[in-house]
């Protein structure tokens with residue numbers, strides 16, 4: 046059986062980390078693409094040279110021409126610009142929308158059968174635009190944010206409880222941004238919901254509220270520390286988890302920015318919800334019941350995603 050082909054569109058901090066992880070996990074042969082000349086070629090060669098040491102077999106190459114992604118099974122898109130301190134994800138909209146137009150055309154021409162995972166911010170609006178620009182089925186274009194946001198929540202919770210991160214599950218809904226909705230009720234330690242753990246005295250409501258807020262601000266905290274860009278190790282690991290679920294037909298249940306076609310009473314919109322990812326792409330959108338407060342927070346988050354979509358329509362009339 047031939048190896049899978051993974052195309053990484055954007056070879057910056059996340060793109061390079063994606064290539065390294067995909068190599069280490071032997072997910073397939075890897076093509077790095079970027080408009081910056083030399084960057085994808087240099088990273089491909091460097092990572093390929095780690096193969097003999099790590100013991101993985103993968104062909105890595107770098108390119109500045111879209112023809113190199115031809116026939117890719119998975120495309121992971123990080124092309125664009127990241128945040129600098131003081132910038133919101135939404136400040137990136139104008140620049141990154143133009144990038145999505147070019148990336149969408151490249152994928153449409155050379156990899157129309159791929160499963161596409163978008164990471165470029167502002168995420169929910171960019172993945173929505175990328176699906177339209179590429180014309181690929183909605184089941185095959187998805188955004189990575191929920192796995193990362195949930196991982197941040199899980200890390201903070203595991204540290205607070207002093208238990209393994211493996212035993213902490215967490216759920217984050219809504220748009221990727223300050224309005225994301227960490228669902229405390231659906232987050233557990235070995236199946237015990239967080240509200241029960243508060244009752245059991247494992248933590249206080251105040252501490253839990255602070256963790257929820259730190260999760261919402263998780264990206265900005267790292268931007269503030271790094272000063273020159275945004276997070277890349279955890280975002281790359283999160284997208285690889287999604288790619289692996291598709292390539293191995295694992296049918297993982299993961300939070301992701303998915304196209305809604307009536308679920309949650311919404312249509313023609315991408316927002317973070319639980320989905321099943323398998324060989325068919327996004328095979329199912331899981332509709333969970335929300336209580337009054339959760340619903341209100343989700344609606345607020347949806348409202349801010351819709352605002353970004355309107356801004357995109359203003360810039361690119363073809364999206365209307």
Ligand code: A3D
Pocket residue numbers: 054055056057058059060078079080081084123124125126127128137141144147164165166168189190193221274275276277280
């Ligand atoms: P960075 O290291 O700057 O890499 C971006 C790469 O894109 C650079 O190498 C650019 O040369 C390249 N690029 C720019 N324009 C084009 C184009 N038209 N075609 C191809 N390549 C192009 O950024 P990064 O890797 O740190 O971040 C990439 C994106 O991910 C940014 O938009 C971030 O905001 C976003 N991001 C999202 C999350 C989520 O959870 C959704 C987390 C972290 C970062």
